[in-house]
Amino acid sequence: MLTLTSPVETRLHGLPAGLKLAALAIATVLLMPLGSPASAAVAAAATACLYAAQGGRFAAHGLRMLRPLWPFLLVLAVWHVWTGEVAAGATIALKLTTAVALANLVTMTTRLDAMIAVLERLARPFRHLGLQPHVLAVSIALVIRFTPVLLARAERLAEAWRARSPRRPTWRIVVPLALGALDDAEQVAEAIRARGGL
Numbered sequence: 192m193l194t195l196t197s198p199v200e201t202r203l204h205g206l207p208a209g210l211k212l213a214a215l216a217i218a219t220v221l222l223m224p225l226g227s228p229a230s231a232a233v234a235a236a237a238t239a240c241l242y243a244a245q246g247g248r249f250a251a252h253g254l255r256m257l258r259p260l261w262p263f264l265l266v267l268a269v270w271h272v273w274t275g276e277v278a279a280g281a282t283i284a285l286k287l288t289t290a291v292a293l294a295n296l297v298t299m300t301t302r303l304d305a306m307i308a309v310l311e312r313l314a315r316p317f318r319h320l321g322l323q324p325h326v327l328a329v330s331i332a333l334v335i336r337f338t339p340v341l342l343a344r345a346e347r348l349a350e351a352w353r354a355r356s357p358r359r360p361t362w363r364i365v366v367p368l369a370l371g372a373l374d375d376a377e378q379v380a381e382a383i384r385a386r387g388g389l
Contacts, residue, residue, distance in 0.1 A: 196298065196299060196301075196302065196303070197249060197252055197299040197300065199245075199246060199248050199249045199252065201245040201246065201249055201300060202245070203245060203296070203300035204300045204301075206300070207305075208301045208302075208305035208306050208308065208309045209309045209312070211297045211300065211301055212297060212301075212306070212309055214297075215293055215294060215297045218293055219290055219293065222234055222286055222289055222290055222293075223286065225282065225286060226282065227278070227282060228278050228281040228282050228285065230282075231281070231282045231285035231286050231289070232285055234285070234286070234289050235285045235288060235289045235292075238289050238292050238293055238296075239292075241296065242254075242292070242296065249299075252299070253292065253295060253296065253299065256295045256299070257288065257291065257292060257295070260287070260288060260291055263287065264284050264287070264288070267280050267283055267284050267287075268280060268284070271283075303332070303335065307328045307331055307332060308328070310327065310328065310331065311324040311325065311327065311328040312324070314327050329383075333379065337372075337375065340375070341368070341372055344368060344371055344372075345364065345368055348360070348364040348367055348368055349364060352364055
């Protein structure tokens with residue numbers, strides 16, 4: 192979900208982030224009680240039509256973004272064929288694919304700063320409990336920014352391990368990865384303090 196923002200402009204890009212997130216929440220709640228493959232297929236077809244209405248390039252990009260789901264769908268298929276509940280498995284698979292496709296659709300058509308602004312507004316009532324909305328917003332942005340950095344560092348550590356050992360990297364790279372993450376966090380905290388803090 193980190194690199195899903197679509198460069199292809201659609202009509203959905205102009206809608207407010209709050210409206211899209213509310214629609215996603217409602218659609219997901221309505222999707223979950225569906226109990227038959229036919230009703231789940233109708234929901235999946237409606238989602239596909241929503242993608243297709245934004246243009247071919249956008250729909251193709253959205254379809255590519257569903258590729259990470261195939262291992263989960265494969266496990267679902269094997270399990271439900273083995274238990275003899277193919278219809279239930281098909282329903283779950285369709286609902287899962289539809290829910291992820293809808294979430295991707297919102298992410299593809301909404302800037303991150305717009306989503307964070309919505310979350311900040313939603314967190315305002317909790318100020319009385321000590322939660323500061325702007326701290327939440329900065330925290331979300333930092334987590335999203337640091338996730339690919341952390342993954343890249345893990346990949347570099349794994350490559351360094353493979354260069355020195357014929358065995359696969361194991362739990363031994365966890366400690367240097369954690370220490371590197373803590374060092375990055377300390378540097379970011381110092382940079383935030385130097386700019387006036389939160």
